[in-house]
Amino acid sequence: MKMKLEKHTNKKKQLKQAIAFNLFRLMSFGVVAVLAIILLFIIVRGASAINWTFLTAMPEEGMTKGGIFPAIIGTFYLIGGSMLFACPIGVLSAIYIHEYTKAGFIKRFIKLMTNNLAGIPSIVFGLFGMTLFVNTLGFGDSILAGSLTLGLLSLPVVIRTTEEALKSVDDSFRIGSYALGATKLQTIRKVILPIAFPNIITGLILSIGRVSGETAPILFTVAAYFLPKLPTSIFDQTMALPYHLYVISTSGTNVEASRPMAYGTALVLIAIVLIVNLLANGLRRYFGNKVKMN
């Protein structure tokens, strides 16, 4: 009688295990499948539009022909500009939060605020950027205003990932350094930052991925519908890939005719994000090895 009972529960257990296992597997495969379908869709539709002219020429005939060169360049300008702004501020404030503040009200308050910053919809950033940078500070619709707005948007990501990177540095390194008479600043500069560097870089590059795809924050601050020439200063407007994609998909001169251009633009945008991510991995590995060697 007892044997039978055991056998029964055993079978039930195994069945439960199998169901759970397959459920988990199904879900994770599902995620991969969705991603693959999106990629495939964009590649199939967009690949035919991609050629040398498309990447290096100006748009022509109401953006139904020609290339997207100014949008590519503009996106790179915005990535560079926003990182120039967000990297130092984000990394330095993360160092302050993690290395200097003691557990308590101030630390909790700063963390709460940075987390809330991450939750603000990007269109609100756009509105804020327009009010502050474009109008109040008088930068006008410009690369400067757009970069600052995108920088603000990526700050929480930079702060959070830098904080995580610092957290992953074992305390024994800090204590070992203090025990040799090093000051806090020396310890941070010579021991902690070099160890945390690969992970900080990864965080920065992940935020580049976010910045390069955002449309709303640049809508009111920098993005141009169409420009006949490339920007020459940080006070010029520029075209950018995500906004260009939005424009030619919704309000171009001929939406149907520019459809292939739209998919081509999407493909270029995805490719840039993908390349940046691969670069992040490569850099992390490179610096990871270097840290051990120094």
Add this chain to the structure above:
Amino acid sequence: MYKIQARHVSLYYNDFHALKGITMDFLPNTVTALIGPSGCGKSTFLRVFNRMNDLISGVKISGNVMIDGEDIYESKKDIDELRKKVGMVFQKPNPFPKSIFENVAYGLRVNGENDKKFIEERVERSLVQSALWEEVKDKLKKSAFELSGGQQQRLCIARALAIEPSILLMDEPASALDPISTAKIEELIYELKKNYTIIIVTHNMQQAGRVSDKTAFFYIGELIEYGDTKEIFTNPKNPRTQNYITGRFG
């Protein structure tokens, strides 16, 4: 004449009374072993001498600690200077993710030494002192992480010696090592005694007996007995000391 004098040292972690009025003197060029069951306060007491407890929030300390006749807890004491004078080796080897050379040079560099030749000489001397030189002299540029655990611990000792402290604090320096590495560290302690005042925390009674001149037995934050190692191990005055060193509790 005494290198270190501790007077009525009490320490609180928030509400927890970790050290209860410890008074203890240390002679120069001696090895003193601090023994006692886990949580008795011996490691905390060790960290009193280089003010490492200051790094933990909620620590309050009272009493007096004099090193070479100077109060190390006076309000304008330069803690970085103190830590230069009082080196420390930890339980787990904690070399930096830098080369073997840079690990030993680190203490010199952070203390403002830039002379390349001087640093090279000092690194070599420290590695010789810590009995590691022969094993690493051909791979100084290699990562410290390529060394074995025992070698890493001797590297950490070299790192501490490089800035010429006069006191060396060792917090269970061999507890994470195999017997052969442990024997090497113990030999080293014996050698270093000639130039340094050493305080070592250990859970290993045989080790305390082998390496130390003086032994102090701690129990729940109190110093129960302190005296010559031979005396403590052969003829302890306090029954609790006897019970502990004979392995009846702890």
